Amino acid sequence: MLQTTLLQYRYGQRVLTFPPLQCGAGEVLLVTGASGAGKTTLLHLLAGLLLPRAGQVRIGGTVINHLPAAQMDRFRGRHIGIVYQQSHFIAALTVQDNLQLAARLARKPAAATRMEALAHALGIGHLLRQYPARLSQGEQQRVSIARALLPAPPLILADEPTASLDDDNCMAVARLLQQQARQQQAALVIVTHDNRLKTLFHQQTVVLEPQAGLATLPL
Amino acid sequence: MMTLGIAVRNLLHRPLRSITSWLLLTCAAGMLALLLLVQAQAARQFEQHVAGIDMVLGAKGSPLQLILSSVYHIDAPTGNISLQEAQPWMQHPMVRAAIPLSLGDSYHGFRIVGTTPAYIHHYGGHMAQGRMFRHSMEAVLGSAVAERYHLRIGSRFNGMHGLGAEGHVHEGHPYTVSGILAPAGNVLDQVILTSLSSVWDIHAHHKEHREHREEAGEHANNSTRQVTAVLLQFRNPMAQLQLPRWINTHTRLQAAVPAIEVNRLLSLMGSGIQLLRMIGWLLMALAACSIFLMLLQSLQERRYELALLRSLGAGRVQLLALVLTEAALLGLAGIAGGYLLSRGILAALQPGLAQQFHYVLQHWWQPGPGEGGIALLVLLVCLLAALLPGIRAFRLNISKTLSHA
Numbered sequence: 001m002l003q004t005t006l007l008q009y010r011y012g013q014r015v016l017t018f019p020p021l022q023c024g025a026g027e028v029l030l031v032t033g034a035s036g037a038g039k040t041t042l043l044h045l046l047a048g049l050l051l052p053r054a055g056q057v058r059i060g061g062t063v064i065n066h067l068p069a070a071q072m073d074r075f076r077g078r079h080i081g082i083v084y085q086q087s088h089f090i091a092a093l094t095v096q097d098n099l100q101l102a103a104r105l106a107r108k109p110a111a112a113t114r115m116e117a118l119a120h121a122l123g124i125g126h127l128l129r130q131y132p133a134r135l136s137q138g139e140q141q142r143v144s145i146a147r148a149l150l151p152a153p154p155l156i157l158a159d160e161p162t163a164s165l166d167d168d169n170c171m172a173v174a175r176l177l178q179q180q181a182r183q184q185q186a187a188l189v190i191v192t193h194d195n196r197l198k199t200l201f202h203q204q205t206v207v208l209e210p211q212a213g214l215a216t217l218p219l
Numbered sequence: 220m221m222t223l224g225i226a227v228r229n230l231l232h233r234p235l236r237s238i239t240s241w242l243l244l245t246c247a248a249g250m251l252a253l254l255l256l257v258q259a260q261a262a263r264q265f266e267q268h269v270a271g272i273d274m275v276l277g278a279k280g281s282p283l284q285l286i287l288s289s290v291y292h293i294d295a296p297t298g299n300i301s302l303q304e305a306q307p308w309m310q311h312p313m314v315r316a317a318i319p320l321s322l323g324d325s326y327h328g329f330r331i332v333g334t335t336p337a338y339i340h341h342y343g344g345h346m347a348q349g350r351m352f353r354h355s356m357e358a359v360l361g362s363a364v365a366e367r368y369h370l371r372i373g374s375r376f377n378g379m380h381g382l383g384a385e386g387h388v389h390e391g392h393p394y395t396v397s398g399i400l401a402p403a404g405n406v407l408d409q410v411i412l413t414s415l416s417s418v419w420d421i422h423a424h425h426k427e428h429r430e431h432r433e434e435a436g437e438h439a440n441n442s443t444r445q446v447t448a449v450l451l452q453f454r455n456p457m458a459q460l461q462l463p464r465w466i467n468t469h470t471r472l473q474a475a476v477p478a479i480e481v482n483r484l485l486s487l488m489g490s491g492i493q494l495l496r497m498i499g500w501l502l503m504a505l506a507a508c509s510i511f512l513m514l515l516q517s518l519q520e521r522r523y524e525l526a527l528l529r530s531l532g533a534g535r536v537q538l539l540a541l542v543l544t545e546a547a548l549l550g551l552a553g554i555a556g557g558y559l560l561s562r563g564i565l566a567a568l569q570p571g572l573a574q575q576f577h578y579v580l581q582h583w584w585q586p587g588p589g590e591g592g593i594a595l596l597v598l599l600v601c602l603l604a605a606l607l608p609g610i611r612a613f614r615l616n617i618s619k620t621l622s623h624a
Contacts, residue, residue: 040622049530049618070534077532084621088527090225092232104221105532147531 001025001187002046002155007055009041015053018042019206023187025154028178030201031191033208039191042208043159046189047080048072059155077106081148081186083177085160087140089132095143096128099150106151115150122146122176138169145173149180156181158190162197170196222537226544233517240510241552247502248557248597253564254496255589262485265291268406269477271341273459276305276466277448282475283483289320289448290477292330292406295382296322299445300472308466313458314451316341321418322447324378324389329364331378331394331411333418333446339400341450342407348372349398355416357397363408365399372396378421392421419444503600506553510546511604518542518608525612526620538612546605550598557597558590 007018016038023029033039044050046057048064057064059079067075089098096115103110119125122142127135132143141161148156161177162170174190174197181188190197198205230237268290277285280297287294302319309317318341321333332338336351339359349372352359360370370376375393394413402408453459463474518525525538562584 044618044622047530049621070536073529073532073534076530082530088523088621090228090524090527091521092228093225097228101221101225102531105528107532 001027001060002029002189003058004046005055007042007045007057008053009038009045009050010053011041016041018045018055018208021046021189021206023155023189023204025187026182026185028181028188028190028201028204030197030205031189031208032193032198032205035193037208039193039208040159043082043157043189043191046155047082047157048076074107078108078151079153079155081151081153081156083141083144083148083156083158083161085163087132087137087144089140089143091131091133093131094128095124095130095132095135098132098143099128099147102147103150106153108151110150115146118146118150118180121180123172137164138166138173141165141169141173142176145177145180149184149186152184152186154186156186156188158188158192160192160194161190162192162194167196170194171200174200222541222544226541226548229517229521229541230545230548236513236517237549240506240513240549241556243502243506243509244549244553244597244601245556245560247499247506248553248593249560249564250495250499250502250557251593252557252561252587252590254492254499255593256561256565256587258492259587259589261488264405265481265485269481271452272450272477273453274451274463275448275475275477276300276308276451277473277475279471279473282473283480285448285473285475286477286480287484288322289450290406292322292332292410296447297473299447302444302446304470304472305446305449308451308462308472309449311462313454313462315454316452318450319415319446320448320450321415321445323382324380324418324421325382326364326376326378326411327368328382329361329367329409329411330382331358331413331418333413333415335415338450339407339412342403342405344400344403344407346398347401349396352397352412352414352417355414355420356392356394357417358394358411358413359398359400360396361400361408361410361412362402364411365396370396370399372399389421415444415446503597507600507604510549510601511607514542514546514605514608515611518612522612522615522620525615526617529615529617530621535613538615539609542609542612543602543605546601547598550601553601554594554597557593558586 002021002023004018004021006020009016009018018038021029021031031039031042041050045052048057048067051065059075062075062079064072064075089095090101093101099115099119100110103115116125116128119128122145124139124142124146127139127143132140135143141164145161148158156177158177162173165173177190178188178201190201272290275285275289277289277296278298278300284294285297288296299321305319308314309319316337318334318337320338322330324331339351346359347362349359358376364370368376374396376396377393378389380387380389394411394417400407453462459476463476466472466474528538528541529535
């Protein structure tokens with residue numbers, strides 16, 4: 001599903017290099033590394049939010065490096081679901097409308113029954129009519145997982161999805177993410193420095209080496 | 220459709236900020252619309268009433284006062300002139316028509332005008348009921364007068380001396396209503412018309428006491444008869460240049476040209492309106508600044524949301540559209556608010572204007588000719604204020620924004 005060659009990204013004078021990655025449908029790829037190893041940069045490269053200086057990102061049959069900005073936005077909406085470390089929502093919309101918005105932006109409007117089933121599976125069925133600001137961090141993270149999954153994208157990228165959660169929530173959220181991704185046959189890439197996750201996903205792990213001088217960069 | 224929905228929800232989600240901007244817009248749009256309306260109405264009213272009157276003859280004094288009192292029935296008259304003195308001018312070969320007026324009495328603030336039927340014809344009045352006054356002490360009522368005091372054909376009422384609401388009542392000399400005019404949309408609606416002889420009779424009796432009633436009434440001749448003003452219409456424009464100057468320098472009468480006085484009045488009013496209009500523009504500028512700051516601040520707070528929308532698949536154009544839609548919605552609300560505000564103020568002012576100045580607004584609830592322009596302007600100002608925040612949203616660096624969460 002996801003294949004990359006050796007990726008390079010340049011921050012001013014520093015050049016970050018990332019090893020080639022591969023992740024098939026229904027598989028999980030865990031990318032770990034210390035702070036400053038460029039984890040978030042890598043995730044943004046995979047999501048097409050940043051453009052690499054060298055190397056290719058191939059999702060499905062598409063090399064996304066060469067897509068123009070407008071097509072990239074559309075492609076991302078349809079093919080990539082992203083879970084962020086800090087959950088961002090449209091504050092003026094209810095949880096339900098936030099979820100529906102993601103599906104519509106992906107041009108895959110979801111039936112109400114499908115949304116409710118997914119919300120129930122993630123344990124947030126009772127929160128659909130709430131505003132996101134009222135939810136706890138664990139609940140917010142579940143909602144962002146639901147938002148990433150609802151359009152049924154073939155690739156799900158998660159950036160430190162459990163960093164702000166306690167142990168119980170961490171395990172529950174990680175398991176749900178894995179379960180749902182597998183159910184939808186989506187490739188799941190998790191970028192994290194959270195050691196708790198390594199015990200859960202030991203199948204495929206890529207460790208990013210600390211890169212020279214990176215700790216001083218604002219990432 | 221989706222953009223519109225999110226824009227509405229965003230505005231409602233931060234009600235205080237939205238309402239502040241909306242109120243400013245409403246005040247600015249309402250003020251500008253109100254000025255436009257009042258100015259257009261004032262000019263129309265003044266010009267309509269002055270139509271066909273080339274010169275007014277009256278006692279010496281302020282020419283503006285003479286015009287205001289005899290044409291618009293607003294100010295106090297300048298005094299009386301003897302009919303004998305005015306006669307040569309009324310029959311002057313250059314004069315096509317002359318309408319004498321005798322003022323001084325009123326009925327609950329509505330003026331009683333002693334005149335000839337020509338006055339009613341001049342203002343295009345038609346009888347709704349009854350007939351023209353024929354005898355002394357018969358009166359024809361303007362439509363607003365009849366409606367206000369529920370007077371019918373055959374009703375009797377006493378005039379009061381002076382023009383205020385309070386005054387000496389001419390008891391024992393009641394007028395009888397002989398006719399009621401259809402609404403004419405001008406000064407006719409607000410006056411009571413009677414024959415010159417009615418006014419002469421009442422005041423003759425008044426002066427010479429009740430005993431000499433018969434004598435004074437019937438034997439008054441031209442030499443003692445007085446009128447307040449004479450409205451004149453010329454046969455040719457040359458008269459306009461010659462007659463007023465000649466009369467003012469060589470006689471004890473005063474000749475005033477309505478067109479000149481009205482222009483003077485409008486230019487006096489104009490400077491006031493100019494000031495109000497500047498305040499209106501200032502409000503508009505304030506509203507624009509407020510919207511600009513509101514959008515800028517709210518986008519600064521919402522930049523994660525915007526980055527999120529991009530990462531969910533919304534394009535840059537969609538984000539720009541979202542910001543512009545929010546501003547346009549505020550603009551539309553402001554236009555509607557301004558329209559209602561200006562009409563509300565007019566509706567509140569209307570009864571007072573009609574009573575005090577005989578100033579009847581016509582079709583004031585309809586959108587005026589300049590109001591489309593105001594609406595367009597408000598919308599444009601809003602979109603302009605939203606442009607910079609919109610461009611910032613357009614150029615947002617999503618990767619940077621999201622990773623600095």
